[in-house]
Amino acid sequence: MAEGQASSHRKRRVRTAWLFLAPMLVGLTVVAIWPLARTVFYAFTDASLSAPGDYAFLGFENFAVAEDGYWYGLITDPLWWNAVWNTLVFAAGSVAIEVVLGVILALVMNAEFPGRALFRAAVLIPWAIPTVVSAKMWAWMLHDQFGVVNHTLMTLGLISTPIAWLADPDLTMLSVILVDAWKTTPFVALLVLAALQMLPKDCYEAARVDGVHPIKVFFGITLPLIRPALTVAVIFRLLDALRVFDVVYIMTGNAESTMTMSVYARQQLVDFQDVGYGSAASTLLFMVIAFMTALYLTAMRADVMKEGR
Amino acid sequence: MAARHTSPAAKIGFWLLVAVLLVILLFPFYYAVITSFKSGSAIFEVDYLPAALSAGNYTSIFAEQPFGRNILNSLVVSVAVVGISLFLGLTAALALGRFRFKGRRMMLLAVLSVSMFPQVAVLSGMFELIRVLGLFNNPGGLILSYLIFTLPFTVWVLTSFIRDLPAEVEEAAIMDGAKPWTLLTRIFLPMMWPAMVTTGLLAFIVAWNEFLFALTFTLSNDQRTVPVAIALITGGSEFEVPWGRIMAASVIVTVPLIALVLIFQRRIVSGLTAGAVKG
Structure with missing residues (x-):
């Protein structure tokens, strides 16, 4: 092929590429870049x-x-700094719980036992439930008078009087964190499971032959090997948790004890106009x-x- | 791993763990279902087993509010979002995955970074845009605004999929003189169904579940989508929250979603992990 022909061919390819890219770029500019710039x-x-x-x-x-x-x-504005603090508490608390429970869930999903397929399906269910629904479901279960959580705890004798999970300012944040963790732990578990499935089998065989205790195997072999996947999961979840809105707003509205930065901003924007x-x-x-x-x-x-x- | 260690205590411990996890994972939705079938004051009794089978809550959400209309709105919005996202995602993926040009990597990073935008950060700008376009209190406004969530991962997942397809298919078609558009629709499209099902489902779920934009950009009951409709179900007063109806509505919007997720389990899991691992 002649030199000039090749370069004009390349130019044409580049032009075609931008042509195919254009609709998406226009879309993204209109729905993301422009609104952000206006804000x-x-x-x-x-x-x-x-x-x-x-x-x-x-x-x-x-x-x-x-x-x-x-x-x-x-x-x-002290209320703003309160919202910043709440957001940090929420993010740290929910992500910490999600990582610990996510690893446990992933280890169980990765184990070989009868009914594993069913267990894996069950793990997806909290993830599949819309946030609004999970928030409402838990609000009902945590109801101070008629909720099943207080009922169970009292029947078991763990508490003597009902707990106001969603009204007591000292407890609301904990409740919201637990509900968020319930819904998003499956996502972390899936990421960890994907990493677990790529681990080399031979070092486990060696450890087993040598009779190393499973807990030692976990901290010595598994955890260091899945650390990159855990880091990705933590960053993804942190970025999500820092902008949390739905679960907080639905469970506790604009209450000060749980108000996050997103809730604060929306209240100023919409409620106070x-x-x-x-x-x-x-x-x-x-x-x-x-x-x-x-x-x-x-x-x-x-x-x-x-x-x- | 645990099941392989044969000591009986370890085995019992493992099954106990499985049982506790299953209860935590499944009980809340199960409890919502049995609550939704209770009527009147039965709802205030805590029962662990199904105690009643009254469909009253289900009939009343359709009779006392435009819940059918809300479901229709959610469906229209979600399907439109899936369609538009797939079209924009596919054309962009062809360019980003199959063509070499300057700025390709930067473009991918820029698209990805949009997925980190906090929703409230675009709220006032989006509100203005939707009003200017005359889409306030209209499903069209939601369809437009939801693209901010769906475009980044659609483009990302489809691009990495199309990039991994063998080069020969394309070369043969170009030899035959196929234009890029033909290339996309005739050659790549038929091979991309798995990735399209995955991204389409994820986009559907995102649009079906979205709350903040739907809350802000719609005003009247009959324009709302289901998440907002559920969040705004209220009783005569603050102290008469109709939990039975809320649970019935929740069950209706969740069951199809759980069914979809379980049927397409593998696709969804691969889409979620691919998006995250490569992102």
Whole structure:
């Protein structure tokens, strides 16, 4: 083939590629990039939900402003920092529980026993249930007067008076974390199981022949080998947990004791109609998540480079 | 592993663990089902076994509110989201998986990073967009906004699938003078069904379950999707929450989903882990 012909062929291929890429790129720009850009823009205005076109620029006033010697704005709002703290507690608590239970679930799913297929199917069920439904189901089970959880605990003699799982401010966060863990542990378990199935069989054989205790085998062989998969699972779940909304809002509404950053931002935006202030909160949340994603992507790229691909 | 260690104590311990896990996994939904069949004050008695079989809750959610309409809305939205996502995902996957050009890797990373966007971060921008387009309180607004969740993983999974197909198929077709569009529809499409079933199902589940956008972008009862309808079922007062009806509605929207997930178990598991492992 002549040189010029080859290069014009290559040019045509590149043009075709962009043509096929275009519809998706337009879609993603319209539903993701543009709305995000507008949110960041609104964060610097006093727009309201009832008349979003009618706004004035405030600069950084939604974030922080000094007036008559007092500071106002998002970063001076104790309720915002309460939401930040709640989000961190929720993320740390739910992800920790999910990882421990997820590994246990995955080990059981990976074991050979009669009925394993049924067990694997059962693990998928909490994942398949919509968050709204699981939140409502658990709200009913945790009902202080008529709930089956209190009933069972009292029948077993573990508690003497009913516990207000969703009303006592000291307990609501724990309840919400447990419900989230119930629904998302299967996802972690599936990721861990995929890693377990790729483990070399021979070191287990060797360990068995040498009579090494199974718990030692787990911490000595299994855990180090599945660590990359666990890291991925933890990062995925952390990024999800930091923006949690559904389960918290459905179980406890806008209650202060569980309010996360997403719940706070939505309340400002929709309930208080304050698009400017709510957008400022959303923008801060986005920056936290973007920072963590960037860290993760950099780490991943470094990994890929090391593998020499 | 555990079952292979033959000491009886270990065996009993293992089966005990399996039993406890099964109860934790399955009891909540089982309890929702038996609650949904109770009527009147029977609902306030705690029963571990089915105690009643009254369909009253099921008939009343359809009679007292537009729940049938809500289901239809959810179906329309989910099916449309699946269709649009697959079309945009397939065309993009052909470009990203089968063509070499500058910026291809960056493009994939950019698409992936959209899946990390917090929903509230696009809420005000999306609200404005939907109002400008006249899609407020309309399933069209939900179809549009849900693409932000489905496009990233659809593009990602379909791209890695199409990339792994052998090169010969394509070369033979190009020799015969096939245009890219023909290549996609005649050559690749028939081979991509497994990946399309996986991504389609995941997109369907995401759209079927979505709550925050549906709550914010719809206003009237008959435009709502099922998750919002369930969340907003209320009684005469704060103290008369109709738990029976809530559970009945929950069972109705969950049973088809569980059926889908169990039937396509392998596809879904491979899609979930592929998306995560490669992401």
